[in-house]
Structure formats: C-alpha cells, structure tokens
Amino acid sequence: MSILATNAITDASGGNTTTINGYTPTVSNMAGRNRIINGNFEIWQRGNTSRTFAVSGNYSSDRWCRSGYQDAAHERVAISSPVAGMTSRYALRSSTVTTAEAAGGSRMDVSQKIESVNCYDLAGQYVTFSFWIRFSSATISSSTTAFGNFQSRIQYNTSTTDLGVFGDLGDGTICSTSFANGSLPTTWTKVFKTALVPAGTKNLSVRFQSDNLGNTASAGSEWFEIAEVQIEAGSVATPFENVDYGEMLRRCQRYYYRIDSIGGNKRAIIGIAYSSTELECLWTFQQTMRSSPTVTAPSLGDVLKEGVGWYVPTSASVMSTTPTFANIGAILSSSGFSQGQAGWWGSNSGSLTLTASAEL
Numbered sequence: 001m002s003i004l005a006t007n008a009i010t011d012a013s014g015g016n017t018t019t020i021n022g023y024t025p026t027v028s029n030m031a032g033r034n035r036i037i038n039g040n041f042e043i044w045q046r047g048n049t050s051r052t053f054a055v056s057g058n059y060s061s062d063r064w065c066r067s068g069y070q071d072a073a074h075e076r077v078a079i080s081s082p083v084a085g086m087t088s089r090y091a092l093r094s095s096t097v098t099t100a101e102a103a104g105g106s107r108m109d110v111s112q113k114i115e116s117v118n119c120y121d122l123a124g125q126y127v128t129f130s131f132w133i134r135f136s137s138a139t140i141s142s143s144t145t146a147f148g149n150f151q152s153r154i155q156y157n158t159s160t161t162d163l164g165v166f167g168d169l170g171d172g173t174i175c176s177t178s179f180a181n182g183s184l185p186t187t188w189t190k191v192f193k194t195a196l197v198p199a200g201t202k203n204l205s206v207r208f209q210s211d212n213l214g215n216t217a218s219a220g221s222e223w224f225e226i227a228e229v230q231i232e233a234g235s236v237a238t239p240f241e242n243v244d245y246g247e248m249l250r251r252c253q254r255y256y257y258r259i260d261s262i263g264g265n266k267r268a269i270i271g272i273a274y275s276s277t278e279l280e281c282l283w284t285f286q287q288t289m290r291s292s293p294t295v296t297a298p299s300l301g302d303v304l305k306e307g308v309g310w311y312v313p314t315s316a317s318v319m320s321t322t323p324t325f326a327n328i329g330a331i332l333s334s335s336g337f338s339q340g341q342a343g344w345w346g347s348n349s350g351s352l353t354l355t356a357s358a359e360l
Helices: 245-252
Strands: 051-053 072-078 090-095 109-114 126-135 150-157 172-179 189-196 203-210 223-233 256-262 266-275 278-284 302-305 309-311 313-321 325-332 342-347 351-357
Touching: 090 109, 109 223, 126 150, 126 172, 126 203, 172 189, 203 223, 256 266, 256 342, 266 325, 266 351, 278 342
Parallel strands: none
Antiparallel strands: 051 072, 072 090, 090 223, 109 203, 126 189, 126 223, 150 172, 150 203, 256 351, 266 278, 266 342, 278 325, 302 309, 302 342, 313 325, 342 351
16 A cells, blocks of 8 residues: 655646546535535525515424514525526525504515534625525515615624524624615525635624615515525535535524424324323434424423323423523323323324524
C-alpha cells in the first residue's frame, strides 16, 4: 500500500478537478452546502393546504413562518412548469387574505431563522444567497393602502443568540434585494447575491416580504412564490442542494414533531397506570430536539387497556418535557386499571394529536 500526499490533483487539461472512480467532486455536488433547512419545501408536518395567519408566530412549511403581525396565508404549490436550472417539485406561496386584516392590512411574508450552531462559522466570511421567485402579476394591486415594493434579505444578530424570530429584526441587514411594484417578475426568476457576514454574527435570518401593508378584495388574489432557497459559504451561487427526504425530515424534527392517531384501534403512545383512573404515558421524540419543546396537551382520543377495551379520558396534561421525551397524563372517565398496568393512548373512533415545538 502506498501513501500519496499532495495539495492538488489536476486533470489532464488543467484545473483542480479530476475524476475518481468515475466521480468528479466539485463544489456544486458536495453535501452540506445549504444552511437553509427545507429550502425546497418538501416537508409540511403541519399540513400543506392554505393556512391563514392572523397573528405572528405561525409556521407553515417546516422551518418557515410568518414574522409580521398582519394576516396572510401560506400553502404548498406544485412547480408544474419548471424552467431550466430548477430541480424541485414544490414552492411556497404567500398570499393575501381578505380586506378584514389585523393592523390595517395584510403583508405577504415568509421567514426562516437559522440556529446559531448551524451558521456561527460563517461570521467574517462571504456568503451567497440564492432562490427562485415569481409573482401573480407585475403590479400587486390593493383596494386600500398599497403593498409597495418587495424585498428579500438576510438579517444578522451579533448581540443575541437564538432569539425568537418573531419581531426580531436583527442587528443589521445584508444581501438585500428589492423588486419595484410594477416590475415584479411573473415567470420564475433566479436571484442570487453575495455579501460579507459581519464578525461576531450568531444568527442569520432570511426574509421575503412586501415593504408595506395592503388590503385586497378577495382572498388569494395576490401572491408570490419562492423555491430552492439557499445560503452557502463563498461568493459563487452553486446549484440547489437536494437532500434525501428522510434526512431532511430528521432535520425538521429537531424543531417540530407531530404524531396523529385517527380512528380504528390506533395506538400512539404507551403508559403505565398510576391509579385506577390515571395513566402516565411516555412520548419519545423521533429526533433529539433543539431544546425542551412546548408540548401541546393532546386531543383526548381514547385509552386502551389490552384485553378489556377502550376508556374515554376526561382530561390530559403535559407533566414534564426534555429534548428527548415528554411525560403526558390522562384522567379516565371510569376506573378500570390497576396500579402498574400498561395501557395505550390512541384512538378507537376519534383522533389523538400530539405536537412538540422547539422552534426559534
């Protein structure tokens, strides 16, 4: 066996590239370039149909949220006629709602904040921000007030770490791109821009939004769509990095995890009876979460005692949470368990939903 030590391997025609066992490694096909999670909008644990947001803080496609304080809607749309260079199946559409929005109007808005552990190393480096975008029309009209121009940008935080995304405008902006209302692209258009990340940056956030409020006569009459959002180190926009679906789902479940058990003898989580009318269940998360999540008290569903039948809970409570599991308790409508007996919490004819959120 021989050992080869060299600074570069070049092909016969020159340049720092060569083919190894039929594979040519380049910056375009190396894994781990994109710091955005779910940039191709494949994962929608919360549902992919149109969802109306009336307050800040609502998430739609995994890791993507509203960050303003006005109404709007998000939904998944298929990319039916991709242009050359697009490789994804889906886009996120942000649209207006109706004329009765909060705070005087709607603001079409999509955001994602990158956790510090996934971007702090970019401080002091150049990054390239790229995405595809299109609008419902060149001019976004309104019945009252005006949506104004459209902006996309990266915001950075140097003074705080992993501050909640809602209402956080960061300590500054880089990679800002503006489209003038009246000249908005109606066909898929690739946008990319390079900028220097300030030293000491702890978090980066991407935002897409109209720069003013507006009202429309009907829901969904105006919209924009984004696809293949990417932030990468360096000053060159490489092709969008498509990640294995299972791997991307795992990344998303670090921030949000959901299980549903609907009808027909479905078992969801197992527990041990604390008394004849109390069941304590252990819900183990699929992925270690970013922090101890906020776990919703589940829809009641039904509790199964094997060999006996189903019992109807009268209440549910979250007893404790950690980044890896949650303890959830059920109070039963009638006694039937003995202390220490096992039981399943799920659904016989109804449904059981459990959600855990450790979003920024």
